[in-house]
Amino acid sequence: MGTAIAILVTLFTGLIGGGLLTFLGMWAWRSRVATQAAQSREQSESAEKQRKTNEADRQRLQGVDAQLRELQTSLLRKEEAFKARAITYEDLRRENELCKRDLRNIEMSVRKSRMDTEQLALRQQENDTRSQELASRYLKENVKHIGNSVTSRNYTALKQRLLDVIERCRKIGFAIASQEEAQLLRDLQQEFELAVRAEMEREEQARIRARIREEERVQRELEKEIKQAEREKEAVQAALDQALALAKEGAESNGFEIQQLRAKLADAELRSERAKSRAQLTRSGHVYIISNLGSFGDDVFKIGMTRRAEPKDRVIELGGASVPFPFDIHMVIFSEDAPALENMLHRALHRKRVNRVNPRKEFFKVSLSEIAGFVTQHHGTVEYIADMEALEFRQSQQMSDEDAQVIEQAFDYEDEETEPSLDGI
Secondary structure, eight states: OHHHHHHHHHHHHHHHHHHHHHHHHHHHHHHHHHHHHHHHHHHHHHHHHHHHHHHHHHHHHHHHHHHHHHHHHHHHHHHHHHHHHOOOHHHHHHHHHHHHHHHHHHHHHHHHHHHHHHHHHHHHHHHHHHHHHHHHHHHHHHHHHHHHTOOTTOHHHHHHHHHHHHHHHHHTTOOOOHHHHHHHHHHHHHHHHHHHHHHHHHHHHHHHHHHHHHHHHHHHHHHHHHHHHHHHHHHHHHHHHHHHHHHHTTOOOOHHHHHHHHHHHHHHHHHHHHHHHHHHOTTOEEEEEEEOHHHHOTTEEEEEEEOOSSHHHHHHHHTSTTSSSOOEEEEEEEETTHHHHHHHHHHHTGGGBSOSSOTTOOEEEOOHHHHHHHHHHHTOOOOOOOSOOOHHHHHHHHOOHHHHHHHHHHHHHHHHHHSOOOTTO
């Protein structure tokens, strides 16, 4: 029994030991297989990496090979081009002959061009000299013409014409220095001043002649007025003497009539003495201030002088056919020295002249109150009419076409009535 147990024990122990050994053997085998598998995978991965590296190297070698082939092709082309550019001695000799011939042609062309340039320079110099002479003559002729055209009223226009001539000369290359231009302008100004002085002298002579004629006319009017006053005085004196004689004879007479005759005699003597006094005052006269709204506009006044006994006659003459409307009288001032009063007003209002070119024109753009102020300051207080009546002008502005036609027909009818008859011709 014990032996059997011992055998069983031994068998069991042997089985256990065998199984353990088998397990250990299997585990060792599996470990070796796993190790070998891992090594195989590593080798496979390494081989794959190596394959990829080899493939990349192969592709890179292919690229290098392509570049080498292209480089070789390029070198071959360059070699062929270099060989094509190779020049032989004969080619060099022919080229040298062509260059020599071209150089000779160029030298001849250069000489011809130089000669042509010299000829052109000579012709240009001649043309410049000729143009300078013509420009100088043109300038002198224009300066002479402008100088001969100078009057007392065209200085500004002639100055601009002279400046235009100078500018045209400069544009064609004729040099005119600033000093010469200034001298030409000074010469023109001097000629203008001479023309003004000559014009003033002529006007002064004309004024003197006109004044003499006016004084003679005024003298004739005064002498006529004196003679008329003397005749009236003699007639009144005769009538008075007759009335007094009748009164002495005891005839019925009217004392009032004698008184009236004595008053008329005193008035006639007074007029005679006044006319004689005026005849002795050669500078006495009237200064008038008149306007013409329809002809010259608002605030334009003419300041003039007349020695006529009735200054309105002179104003009526001024409003004749030369202007479309009659003048309005604003001021009539009697002065024992009328020319001095007129000259004072003209000088005081010089900057208000309408015509600044010709100072002899007597029209001024100024208010009537300003004129009255100068008159009051230098002559004394004077009454004046401030408003511009301009009756005909205002009526013409307001008149209808129908009224204008009626007036025109009336004048036409009057012309027909006054027209001389043609009967018997």
